[in-house]
Amino acid sequence: MKKLSFIILMAFALPLCACNGQKKEQKNEPTMETTAKKDFLELAAGRYSVRHFAPKPVEQEKIDLILEAGKLAPTAVNSQPQMIYVLRSEEAMAKANQISRCIYGAPQAFLFCYDDNRVCRRGDNGNYGEIDVTIVLTHMMLEAYNLGLGTCPVGAFNPDDAKKAFDLPDNIHPILLMPFGYAADDAKPSDRHTSYRSLDETVLYK
Numbered sequence: 001m002k003k004l005s006f007i008i009l010m011a012f013a014l015p016l017c018a019c020n021g022q023k024k025e026q027k028n029e030p031t032m033e034t035t036a037k038k039d040f041l042e043l044a045a046g047r048y049s050v051r052h053f054a055p056k057p058v059e060q061e062k063i064d065l066i067l068e069a070g071k072l073a074p075t076a077v078n079s080q081p082q083m084i085y086v087l088r089s090e091e092a093m094a095k096a097n098q099i100s101r102c103i104y105g106a107p108q109a110f111l112f113c114y115d116d117n118r119v120c121r122r123g124d125n126g127n128y129g130e131i132d133v134t135i136v137l138t139h140m141m142l143e144a145y146n147l148g149l150g151t152c153p154v155g156a157f158n159p160d161d162a163k164k165a166f167d168l169p170d171n172i173h174p175i176l177l178m179p180f181g182y183a184a185d186d187a188k189p190s191d192r193h194t195s196y197r198s199l200d201e202t203v204l205y206k
């Protein structure tokens with residue numbers, strides 16, 4: 001009887017050991033199970049639109065990480081139509097300030113566009129370019145905040161002005177600007193930042 005109990009015990013224990021070993025090997029691979037939801041909500045709540053930047057330029061390593069976060073974003077049929085212009089020369093920033101009053105002193109900005117030659121088309125003659133680019137921007141905005149940087153998504157400009165200013169070819173469609181950088185010491189969230197509609201107003205279970 002003792003022998004039988006031992007065999008039954010081992011039969012259950014061995015697969016458990018194997019399973020634990022497997023989990024350890026995968027520990028650097030984030031999964032739905034291991035993603036810490038609270039950390040993400042803290043990140044999402046802490047980010048705000050920065051409207052006063054310090055003149056300090058952002059290091060290339062940080063720009064690279066932000067761009068990498070954008071690369072990982074989902075796009076329709078994985079078409080990846082985004083074209084991201086990193087504006088940071090004096091000349092480019094002067095043009096950015098000419099086409100929008102919402103650069104807020106940032107020494108650099110992203111101009112988010114989509115490429116009409118790569119975009120995924122929709123049945124209604126439209127395409128997913130704006131949606132794809134906005135998701136890419138969101139990844140980058142959150143990674144910038146994760147790295148201690150501020151951002152502000154900016155729609156206040158005329159895309160035709162951006163096309164002219166940056167000499168963009170016809171197939172490139174500007175969607176949003178995003179000044180980014182180190183927040184100035186006196187930067188603070190606007191009142192809108194914490195003005196949320198309740199979930200009752202924006203969510204319906206059916």
Ligand SMILES: Cc1cc2nc3c(=O)[nH]c(=O)nc-3n(C[C@H](O)[C@H](O)[C@H](O)COP(=O)(O)O)c2cc1C
Nearest residue numbers: 047048049102152153154155156189190192193194
């Ligand atoms: C598509 C889009 C366009 C925006 N355009 C501007 C803009 O032109 N100028 C600006 O100062 N903020 C702009 N914002 C920032 C919003 O005003 C801001 O996200 C909103 O008020 C919530 O505040 P928060 O970002 O501080 O949480 C834009 C945001 C989005 C998503």
